Amino acid sequence: MKYILQLKKVAHSYNGRPVLSIPELNIAPVSITGLAGPNGSGKSTLLKILSLTERCSSGDIYFDGVKSVPLSKQVRHRITMLPQEPYLLKRSVFDNIAYGLKIRNAQTNLAVSVNEALKLVGLHTSFAARQWHELSGGEAQRIALAARLALKPDCLLLDEPTASVDMESARSIRKAVLLAQKEWGTTLIIASHHRSWLNDICDRIIYLYNGRILECSFENVLLGPWEKTGEEQYCTTLSDDQVLYVSSPPHPESAAIISPEALDLSSREPMQNERFLRGVITGIFFDKLLAGPRIHIVCGDHRFIASIDEKVFATESFRPGNKVRVLYRPEEITWLPQ
Ligand code: ADP
Numbered sequence: 001m002k003y004i005l006q007l008k009k010v011a012h013s014y015n016g017r018p019v020l021s022i023p024e025l026n027i028a029p030v031s032i033t034g035l036a037g038p039n040g041s042g043k044s045t046l047l048k049i050l051s052l053t054e055r056c057s058s059g060d061i062y063f064d065g066v067k068s069v070p071l072s073k074q075v076r077h078r079i080t081m082l083p084q085e086p087y088l089l090k091r092s093v094f095d096n097i098a099y100g101l102k103i104r105n106a107q108t109n110l111a112v113s114v115n116e117a118l119k120l121v122g123l124h125t126s127f128a129a130r131q132w133h134e135l136s137g138g139e140a141q142r143i144a145l146a147a148r149l150a151l152k153p154d155c156l157l158l159d160e161p162t163a164s165v166d167m168e169s170a171r172s173i174r175k176a177v178l179l180a181q182k183e184w185g186t187t188l189i190i191a192s193h194h195r196s197w198l199n200d201i202c203d204r205i206i207y208l209y210n211g212r213i214l215e216c217s218f219e220n221v222l223l224g225p226w227e228k229t230g231e232e233q234y235c236t237t238l239s240d241d242q243v244l245y246v247s248s249p250p251h252p253e254s255a256a257i258i259s260p261e262a263l264d265l266s267s268r269e270p271m272q273n274e275r276f277l278r279g280v281i282t283g284i285f286f287d288k289l290l291a292g293p294r295i296h297i298v299c300g301d302h303r304f305i306a307s308i309d310e311k312v313f314a315t316e317s318f319r320p321g322n323k324v325r326v327l328y329r330p331e332e333i334t335w336l337p338q
Contacts, residue, residue, distance in 0.1 A: 002065055004029040004155060004187050005050055010059030012045055012211075020045050020211040022059070027189065029154075032181060034198035035191040037208035038224065038253035043191040044084065044159050046208065050189060051081035051157045064154075077104055081157040086144030093118075093135070094128040097147045104151065117146035120179060122172030138169025145173055149180055156180060157189045162197075174201075195223075195301035196239050209255055209336060219296070219303045220263075222246060222256040222333060233330070238277070238300030245275045245330045256333040260307035264327040265295060267316060276325045279304065283320055293318075297326055 005027040012020040020042045027033055027050075035043045048054035052061060052070045061068055068075050080100070089096050097114045106113070115125045121142040127135075135143060141161070148156060156177065162170035178201065180186040192198055198205050207214040207221060214221065226234040226249045235245045246256060270276050279299035286293050292310040295318055296303065304326060308318075318324070 001028065003027055003062070004064055005189075006062040007050070008060045008062070010049060010056045010061065012042075012049060012054075012056045018211065020049070020056070022046070022213060025206075025213065027187060028203075029187055030181065030185045031203045032188045032190070032201055034202035034205035035189065035208060036193075036195060036198060036205055036223075038255065040253070041208040042211040043208055045211075047081060047157045047159050047189065047191055051079050051155070053081055077151075078154040079157070080148045080151055080153045080155070082145055082148055082159065082161055084159040084163065086141065088132045088135075088140055088144060090132055092128070093130045093132070093143050096132065096143055097128070097150050100147055100151050106151070113150045114146075117150040120149050120176045121146045122168075122175070136166070136169075138165035141165050142169055142172055142176075145176060149176060152180075152184050153186055155187045155189070159191050160193065161190065162192065162194060199298070199301065199303065207255075214255075214336070219305045220258050220260065222258060222302070224249060224254060225252050226254070227252075238302055240300035242277050242300055244277060244302070246333055247331045250335055254335055256335045258304075258328060258333045260294060260305045262328060262332040263304060263306035265297075265306050265308055265316070265318070265324050266312050266327075267325070268327075270327055273329055273331070274327050275330060276327045277302075279324055279326050281318060281320050281322045281324055284318060295324075297324060299326060 003026045007022050007025040010022045011018065035046065037043055049056045052068055052075050055070045063075050089099060094114050097117050098110045101108060101110060101113055114128055118125050118127055123142055158177065161173050177188055181188050222244060224236050226236055226246060229235045232248050233245060234249055235243045237243055277299040279297040281295055282298050283296040284293055292308050293313055295306045295308060297306060306326065
């Protein structure tokens with residue numbers, strides 16, 4: 001398969017401090033990749049390296065099969081990134097959106113392209129006449145996105161695109177990037193804390209931890225930040241307001257995993273030291289090598305796989321769409337090294 005982006009033996013340091021180490025990463029064309037991980041895990045750095053806006057300390061990047069270097073002409077036309085805090089030129093909205101097209105000498109009618117881009121992000125074409133300071137935070141973010149979409153890029157990288165905007169802007173941003181993927185085959189790479197959004201739209205979610213890609217599957221990863229709730233007891237709130245309890249984390253942002261065998265889906269009451277989450281079954285999988293089936297469950301924005309006993313499977317009714325209680329013991333989780 002030909003990948004649109006490939007990293008080989010990429011490492012990055014800031015002032016001699018290593019922050020990223022990626023032996024290999026392949027991104028398929030027209031795919032949607034999510035980047036998740038705690039603050040400081042290297043998501044922004046990875047996006048800058050993938051978008052060829054920052055040079056990595058060592059390693060190689062291939063765009064469309066060709067070894068590429070930051071800001072080379074061939075790439076500049078095809079990859080674009082929306083940073084966490086995009087910068088608008090101190091000019092009109094029209095000039096902001098048209099700027100990228102002009103410097104790329106795009107053979108398009110600028111007025112048509114600007115209007116199209118504004119509509120894509122859900123803004124009226126009258127916005128074109130506004131100045132950069134006549135915009136709310138959400139509108140400014142949408143204009144910054146419109147400026148990137150006007151280029152119809154092959155690859156669009158987004159760093160927390162909906163983190164600090166109002167709900168309507170977040171909706172428009174989500175809709176616009178998906179449309180770009182569908183209409184023009186734009187490959188999307190999105191770093192976001194909104195895990196349920198990533199779960200919904202991504203073909204694949206990469207979980208970064210301390211500058212490395214976690215080799216375990218994204219399921220059964222427990223993410224903080226953790227808050228202390230009692231003696232040696234910490235918790236985090238999931239997107240559906242359920243509370244997930246853990247034993248003392250080494251760091252408030254640490255991640256943990258829980259093994260599929262440590263999760264119990266039987267309908268008995270929780271025992272002492274046990275907690276539970278309510279979830280919905282999304283799939284049931286059989287593997288000849290395993291003793292019993294594996295049940296996939298979603299609880300808020302967390303995904304779990306539980307390995308269950310054949311006897312339990314035979315006596316209880318597990319079907320996709322059914323609600324279940326996922327019993328676990330907080331002390332049975334394993335903290336990942338910092
Ligand atoms: P994330 O996007 O996951 O929050 P970042 O890629 O921003 O993570 O940061 C990864 C690590 O690199 C952090 O420890 C951060 O402090 C450090 N870092 C990021 N940018 C710089 C920089 N320009 N100079 C020095 N250190 C940086």
